Amino acid sequence: xxxxxxxxxxxxxxxxxxxxxxxxxxxxxxxxxxxxxxxxxxxxxxxxxxxxxxxxxxxxxxxxxxxxxxxxxxxxxxxxxxxxxxxxxxxxxxxxxxxxxxxxxxxxxxxxxxxxxxxxxxxxxxxxxxxxxxxxxxxxxxxxxxxxxxxxxxxxxxxxxxxxxxxxxxxxxxxxxxxxxxxxxxxxxxxxxxxxx
Numbered sequence: 044x045x046x047x048x049x050x051x052x053x054x055x056x057x058x059x060x061x062x063x064x065x066x067x068x069x070x071x072x073x074x075x076x077x078x079x080x081x082x083x084x085x086x087x088x089x090x091x092x093x094x095x096x097x098x099x100x101x102x103x104x105x106x107x108x109x110x111x112x113x114x115x116x117x118x119x120x121x122x123x124x125x126x127x128x129x130x131x132x133x134x135x136x137x138x139x140x141x142x143x144x145x146x147x148x149x150x151x152x153x154x155x156x157x158x159x160x161x162x163x164x165x166x167x168x169x170x171x172x173x174x175x176x177x178x179x180x181x182x183x184x185x186x187x188x189x190x191x192x193x194x195x196x197x198x199x200x201x202x203x204x205x206x207x208x209x210x211x212x213x214x215x216x217x218x219x220x221x222x223x224x225x226x227x228x229x230x231x232x233x234x235x236x237x238x239x240x
Contacts, residue, residue, distance in 0.1 A: 050077065050234045053220035055158025057166050058238060059084060060208040065123060065239040068216060070180050073200035074228040076219040078137050078155040078176035081111075081119045084211040087168065089113045091120065093133040093175045103185065104131045110209065111177070118209040127202035132181035134191070137173055138221055146223045158217035168213065176217075179204060181226055195228050205239070 047069075050056045060066060068077055083089035092114040097103060099112045107125050110118040136142075137155035156173045163170050180202070182194040206214070218234045221227055 045237050045239060047235050047237045050216050050218045050236060052218050052231045052233050053153040053158075055155070055160075055162035055215060055217040056236070057162035057168070057213055057215040058236070059166060060212050060214055060238065062208050062210050065205050065207040066214050067203050067205050067237040067239055068179060069201065069203040069235040069237070070127065070196070070198045071200065071235050072232040073198050073202065074180075074196045074230070075232045075234050076181040076196065076221070076226055077179040077234050078159070078217040078219055079179050079206075080159060080170075080174060080176050080215045081206075082170065082213045082215070083113065083119065084213050087171050087213075089115050089117070089119075090170075090174045091177065093177065097133060104129065104133055105177075111206075114174075119212055120214075121207045121209060122204060123207050124203075124205040127180060127198040127204070130180065130182050130197050132178035132183040133175070135175075135178055135181065135183055137176050137217070138219065139173070143223070148223065153220035155217040155219055158220070159215050162215045162217070163213065166213065170215075178219075181219075193224050193226055195225050
């Protein structure tokens with residue numbers, strides 16, 4: 044049995060995967076968005092890219108079997124399994140200090156951009172920037188008139204995704220700290236992950 048690790052509420056973690064390994068990311072309490080990134084372990088300037096991925100899979104959100112590609116259009120992860128209804132977001136940038144300022148927060152607020160940096164720092168790495176993440180379980184419906192909504196996740200406690208590494212990579216995760224709007228039901232919680240052989 045592999046060990047289950049925590050991504051504490053409002054914090055970030057990162058893990059190195061070898062090609063062929065998988066990571067199981069668990070929505071432990073059912074309503075937590077987990078911003079997720081992947082970087083080529085040998086070249087951090089190559090990373091999972093939402094805009095390139097959408098072109099590759101011809102959808103706005105990935106489904107099991109889809110290969111998720113980098114900014115060099117190479118597969119970095121495959122979505123192997125998803126026990127949730129499959130509602131994830133590929134459009135919204137990671138929250139940052141500027142997002143919270145725009146929402147009226149005067150003091151520092153934990154955020155996914157800083158959580159990415161902190162998680163990578165735990166491995167002695169510094170990301171070259173903050174790419175748009177794969178926002179697991181984030182419910183941003185696109186409406187017929189082109190507008191978007193900000194809704195609560197539709198996942199349930201214990202839902203998970205399994206992502207298989209197609210190259211040696213660093214996977215970073217942030218248990219999104221957003222508590223101003225409802226995307227985490229207003230109450231950020233822990234998430235968990237497990238590295239699979």
